[in-house]
Amino acid sequence: MRQLFGRLDFSFSVCVVFLCLSLYGSVSGSYVKYNTGGGIVEGKLNVHLVPHSHDDVGWLKTIDQYYVGSNNSIQGACVENVLDSVVESLLRDPNRKFVFAEMAFFTRWWVEQSVETQETVRKLVDSGQLEFINGGWCMHDEATCHYIDMIDQTTLGHRFIKEQFNYIPRAGWQIDPFGHSAVQAYLLGAELGFDSVHFARIDYQDRAKRKNEKSLEVIWRGSKTFGSSSQIFTNAFPVHYSPPSGFHFEVNGDYVPIQLQDNLLLYDYNVEKRVNDFINNATFQANVTRTNHIMWTMGDDFQYQYAESWFKQMDKFIHYVNKCQLLNISYCPPTEEDTPEGKSLVVVAYNPLGWNRTDIIKIPVNDANLVVQDSSGNTIEAQYVALDNVTANLRIFYTKAYLGQSSKQIPKYWLLFQASVPPLGWNTYFISNASGKGIWEIRNGFLSTMDTTQNGTIEIGPGNLKMSFSSTSGQLKRIYNTKTGVDVPTQQSYLWYASSPGDAVPQVCNIYAGLEVIMTGFSDTIVILSLLQASGAYIFRPSGPPNIQFDMLQVPLKVIRGPLVDEVLQQFNSWIYQVTRLYRDKEHAEVEFTIGPIPVDDSVGKEVIMRMTTNMVTNKVFYTDSNGRDFLERIRDYRADWPLSVNQPVAGNYYPLNLGIYTRDNKSELSVLVDRATGGASIEDGEIELMLHRRTIYDDSRGVGEALDESVCVDESCEGLTVRGNYYVSINQLGAGARWRRTTGQEVYSPLLLAFTHEKLEDWKASHLTKATAIDPNYSLPLNVALITLQELDDGSVLLRLAHLYEVGEDAEYSTLANVDLKKIFTGKTIKEVKEMSLSTNQEKSEMKRMTWRVEGDSRKEPNPIRGGPINNSTLVELGPMEIRTFLLKF
Ligand SMILES: *[C@@H]1O[C@H](CO)[C@@H](O)[C@H](O)[C@H]1NC(C)=O
Ligand SMILES: *[C@@H]1O[C@H](CO)[C@@H](O)[C@H](O)[C@H]1NC(C)=O
Ligand SMILES: *[C@@H]1O[C@H](CO)[C@@H](O)[C@H](O)[C@H]1NC(C)=O
Ligand SMILES: *[C@@H]1O[C@H](CO)[C@@H](O)[C@H](O)[C@H]1NC(C)=O
Numbered sequence: 098m099r100q101l102f103g104r105l106d107f108s109f110s111v112c113v114v115f116l117c118l119s120l121y122g123s124v125s126g127s128y129v130k131y132n133t134g135g136g137i138v139e140g141k142l143n144v145h146l147v148p149h150s151h152d153d154v155g156w157l158k159t160i161d162q163y164y165v166g167s168n169n170s171i172q173g174a175c176v177e178n179v180l181d182s183v184v185e186s187l188l189r190d191p192n193r194k195f196v197f198a199e200m201a202f203f204t205r206w207w208v209e210q211s212v213e214t215q216e217t218v219r220k221l222v223d224s225g226q227l228e229f230i231n232g233g234w235c236m237h238d239e240a241t242c243h244y245i246d247m248i249d250q251t252t253l254g255h256r257f258i259k260e261q262f263n264y265i266p267r268a269g270w271q272i273d274p275f276g277h278s279a280v281q282a283y284l285l286g287a288e289l290g291f292d293s294v295h296f297a298r299i300d301y302q303d304r305a306k307r308k309n310e311k312s313l314e315v316i317w318r319g320s321k322t323f324g325s326s327s328q329i330f331t332n333a334f335p336v337h338y339s340p341p342s343g344f345h346f347e348v349n350g351d352y353v354p355i356q357l358q359d360n361l362l363l364y365d366y367n368v369e370k371r372v373n374d375f376i377n378n379a380t381f382q383a384n385v386t387r388t389n390h391i392m393w394t395m396g397d398d399f400q401y402q403y404a405e406s407w408f409k410q411m412d413k414f415i416h417y418v419n420k421c422q423l424l425n426i427s428y429c430p431p432t433e434e435d436t437p438e439g440k441s442l443v444v445v446a447y448n449p450l451g452w453n454r455t456d457i458i459k460i461p462v463n464d465a466n467l468v469v470q471d472s473s474g475n476t477i478e479a480q481y482v483a484l485d486n487v488t489a490n491l492r493i494f495y496t497k498a499y500l501g502q503s504s505k506q507i508p509k510y511w512l513l514f515q516a517s518v519p520p521l522g523w524n525t526y527f528i529s530n531a532s533g534k535g536i537w538e539i540r541n542g543f544l545s546t547m548d549t550t551q552n553g554t555i556e557i558g559p560g561n562l563k564m565s566f567s568s569t570s571g572q573l574k575r576i577y578n579t580k581t582g583v584d585v586p587t588q589q590s591y592l593w594y595a596s597s598p599g600d601a602v603p604q605v606c607n608i609y610a611g612l613e614v615i616m617t618g619f620s621d622t623i624v625i626l627s628l629l630q631a632s633g634a635y636i637f638r639p640s641g642p643p644n645i646q647f648d649m650l651q652v653p654l655k656v657i658r659g660p661l662v663d664e665v666l667q668q669f670n671s672w673i674y675q676v677t678r679l680y681r682d683k684e685h686a687e688v689e690f691t692i693g694p695i696p697v698d699d700s701v702g703k704e705v706i707m708r709m710t711t712n713m714v715t716n717k718v719f720y721t722d723s724n725g726r727d728f729l730e731r732i733r734d735y736r737a738d739w740p741l742s743v744n745q746p747v748a749g750n751y752y753p754l755n756l757g758i759y760t761r762d763n764k765s766e767l768s769v770l771v772d773r774a775t776g777g778a779s780i781e782d783g784e785i786e787l788m789l790h791r792r793t794i795y796d797d798s799r800g801v802g803e804a805l806d807e808s809v810c811v812d813e814s815c816e817g818l819t820v821r822g823n824y825y826v827s828i829n830q831l832g833a834g835a836r837w838r839r840t841t842g843q844e845v846y847s848p849l850l851l852a853f854t855h856e857k858l859e860d861w862k863a864s865h866l867t868k869a870t871a872i873d874p875n876y877s878l879p880l881n882v883a884l885i886t887l888q889e890l891d892d893g894s895v896l897l898r899l900a901h902l903y904e905v906g907e908d909a910e911y912s913t914l915a916n917v918d919l920k921k922i923f924t925g926k927t928i929k930e931v932k933e934m935s936l937s938t939n940q941e942k943s944e945m946k947r948m949t950w951r952v953e954g955d956s957r958k959e960p961n962p963i964r965g966g967p968i969n970n971s972t973l974v975e976l977g978p979m980e981i982r983t984f985l986l987k988f
């Protein structure tokens with residue numbers, strides 16, 4: 098069994114037939130020249146074998162450990178061996194092919210090769226034996242990444258491939274992400290110039306129906322805005338990205354003998370049997386796919402370590418990626434140290450957005466006698482908020498745990514002041530010691546006051562947005578905006594789902610409950626384990642509705658007020674703490690949560706949510722983002738593509754959030770944005786919930802081999818993790834929420850970047866530009882456009898990407914054609930050349946090839962998306978709704 102065909106070229110021009118092994122030819126222990134050639138035979142079933150090695154860029158081991166193959170006790174995997182041995186194997190037979198996806202590994206290997214080996218590999222690429230598919234730095238996840246990061250990492254890989262091999266990947270290969278996003282299809286697929294995208298993992302119910310209907314292969318139109326102009330051929334595998342059962346051949350596989358043995362003199366001679374197995378498996382698969390062309394994905398995780406063995410030996414078990422979020426701590430010595438005599442603390446704030454921006458800067462300090470001056474020398478308003486005990490204790494614990502040291506002191510205050518920073522520019526603030534200096538007699542700082550109101554309703558918010566709390570229960574009662582008149586009675590609570598420990602008695606109807614993925618066909622073990630499916634790192638499976646164990650009727654609450662911000666501090670229980678901040682100049686609430694360590698001493702895993710409950714009539718509908726870009730309509734207990742049987746009323750309605758979630762009724766919108774990828778849902782009408790922290794006590798049998806129960810230790814004492822993060826809440830009139838979501842979403846994704854030093858104010862001013870912008874000082878990007886990439890490349894040219902932030906119909910004013918003048922962005926420079934490129938900049942936009950498809954049932958009545966015109970001989974870039982345009986500029 099020799100023939101390997103690597104092409105994922107769905108014109109079917111270079112693929113190969115693979116049935117009937119030279120009529121069961123047999124040998125008797127001497128050299129055989131196998132006929133490995135082949136081609137498409139119309140009218141026959143054509144099995145395309147696609148050898149691949151799925152090499153996670155860091156999973157159970159680090160990327161370094163995977164590359165060199167160290168720490169093999171964790172996982173026997175060495176990508177260096179894969180590449181070394183694949184190249185050897187390809188050279189042995191020009192009919193062999195191999196596809197490789199992860200440039201993070203390939204580039205490492207490449208730079209270590211001799212000039213001769215590099216030359217050889219270039220030939221293998223030229224001849225199509227070695228093909229780069231996907232070609233990003235890694236195979237990114239699709240649930241929990243932001244689209245800008247997806248573009249950046251793909252660009253890094255694609256540019257390497259273009260530079261070294263002058264080759265443009267044509268196939269999307271997202272075989273391992275756990276679910277697939279619309280943005281992947283229309284943006285990281287069609288807009289890269291891919292012909293197709295291929296993946297393994299889809300909802301088990303969806304897969305069953307598609308197999309039945311032969312609709313695993315579809316034309317996917319992922320964008321409401323672009324419709325058929327950004328469609329892509331999409332192929333979901335019938336089972337997984339491994340070969341059919343019995344066709345794994347990794348060198349260290351230890352399953353029953355499945356090698357094809359063609360030496361008649363040997364006991365294991367089995368040519369007939371294996372050929373029959375092959376044909377049976379192929380016809381079985383062809384029965385669920387559309388055409389007489391089927392693909393076998395001949396490989397698996399970190400396979401081909403000894404590539405030759407793939408003709409002989411079995412595969413090994415597989416494992417998958419998990420990512421998890423670490424707490425980030427504020428440990429910020431420069432701002433906390435005493436300022437040397439005569440010097441100031443210099444704070445430079447850089448604004449990566451293309452708009453003017455006003456934001457609160459918040460730094461830990463030790464002194465409340467400070468004066469904050471802006472770059473023009475004006476003293477500006479400052480507010481001090483005493484550091485709360487929860488933060489102080491967290492800081493002590495985590496600096497000890499991660500840095501092995503205790504900070505010398507705990508800062509006493511947060512110092513807050515408002516910074517105004519020009520687009521793509523910076524501003525400088527000087528913080529000086531006012532103690533004992535006559536000129537600073539009048540402090541400009543406001544030491545926040547603690548509100549002692551004990552009765553009735555407490556209203557907070559120095560600006561338009563207000564929240565009211567019950568002083569008796571400590572509970573949020575209402576959010577309203579005095580400017581827009583929007584008023585939403587709202588409750589907020591923290592709850593937890595008990596993690597399912599798995600079913601004590603296996604029940605057939607529960608086999609795959611709660612799974613987005615099925616992995617049948619690997620071994621019996623996994624099927625048995627999935628009967629017991631526990632909640633864990635991969636699987637969210639609650640035992641039932643969420644619990645409120647703590648006394649929600651009485652949440653201790655403290656209120657802190659000041660000119661810039663009001664804060665409400667709430668201790669929901671001993672391990673859930675929250676601070677709600679309403680800023681004078683912001684139309685939203687910023688909510689900081691601190692959760693953990695989650696207690697599991699009762700042997701119950703817990704998955705902690707924040708839930709907001711309103712009286713909004715939302716009719717099962719809510720909206721979540723796709724990779725931070727499009728918002729997709731979600732309908733509870735419903736899938737557009739198949740009649741859903743609801744086995745998991747909670748988990749089955751959860752969606753990944755990267756930007757946020759919102760609901761609306763006929764008057765208002767309630768939106769929540771997140772600062773990290775989280776899960777979110779609306780399990781009852783009028784509700785929004787976010788999954789903020791999880792700790793489980795059982796492994797979910799999906800590959801990590803441990804419970805989601807990480808701990809952090811100081812000396813010998815360990816505890817579960819504590820997470821701290823923010824989410825942002827806004828209420829808007831119906832139709833007005835998009836503006837807040839889009840603008841604030843950019844601010845959350847690209848916060849002000851701060852840099853600190855100690856220097857004499859006059860010296861700093863004399864030697865530095867204190868406030869400036871890199872663009873024309875009278876220019877800023879329109880509010881519906883973001884600059885998402887600005888990068889100087891090695892050859893001195895500049896890569897620029899602009900993204901329109903609105904979908905068609907999302908906002909009356911902003912879902913329109915926008916204009917950007919490149920001359921004003923690169924002011925003071927002469928633009929000699931502007932070339933529009935594909936999304937990953939590996940080809941000119943005008944040269945991108947696109948396949949045309951006849952789509953069954955196509956109404957052909959789609960509206961034409963608005964796209965910007967070509968920028969021939971001009972520097973004016975137009976962007977239609979959701980359009981991303983990529984340029985290479987020379988100066
Ligand atoms: C990996 O191997 C190194 C060297 O033997 C060892 O120091 C380290 O503890 C190992 N890491 C893990 C996670 O086992
Ligand atoms: C596929 O081949 C294996 C042996 O490798 C055999 O056990 C299995 O029944 C076959 N599957 C089908 C669907 O024919
Ligand atoms: C093909 O699928 C149909 C419908 O599911 C089934 O009845 C038939 O047995 C299948 N044929 C093969 C060869 O698997
Ligand atoms: C915290 O965040 C900063 C900036 O994003 C990062 O450099 C640092 O490594 C993070 N620290 C931890 C402990 O994750």
Ligand SMILES: *[C@@H]1O[C@H](CO)[C@@H](O)[C@H](O)[C@H]1NC(C)=O
Nearest residue numbers: 434435436437464530532533
């Ligand atoms: C400010 O000056 C006072 C008096 O000299 C000193 O005690 C204090 O530590 C100084 N504060 C800072 C932040 O340097």
Ligand SMILES: *[C@@H]1O[C@H](CO)[C@@H](O)[C@H](O)[C@H]1NC(C)=O
Nearest residue numbers: 483484485486487489655666
């Ligand atoms: C911190 O705790 C101490 C004693 O436990 C208390 O006196 C103090 O008021 C607390 N500080 C804050 C900001 O809550």
Ligand SMILES: *[C@@H]1O[C@H](CO)[C@@H](O)[C@H](O)[C@H]1NC(C)=O
Nearest residue numbers: 549550551552553554568569
């Ligand atoms: C609370 O309000 C009630 C009725 O308005 C009043 O009688 C009572 O004195 C108030 N208590 C406090 C502590 O203000």
Ligand SMILES: *[C@@H]1O[C@H](CO)[C@@H](O)[C@H](O)[C@H]1NC(C)=O
Nearest residue numbers: 453454517519874875876877
């Ligand atoms: C940005 O803000 C500055 C200062 O507030 C102002 O002078 C400038 O005109 C603003 N620029 C734009 C493009 O609005």
Ligand SMILES: *[C@@H]1O[C@H](CO)[C@@H](O)[C@H](O)[C@H]1NC(C)=O
Nearest residue numbers: 931966967968969970971972
């Ligand atoms: C661009 O300018 C060049 C030289 O000025 C001219 O030859 C060319 O026709 C122009 N192209 C377009 C599309 O206007």
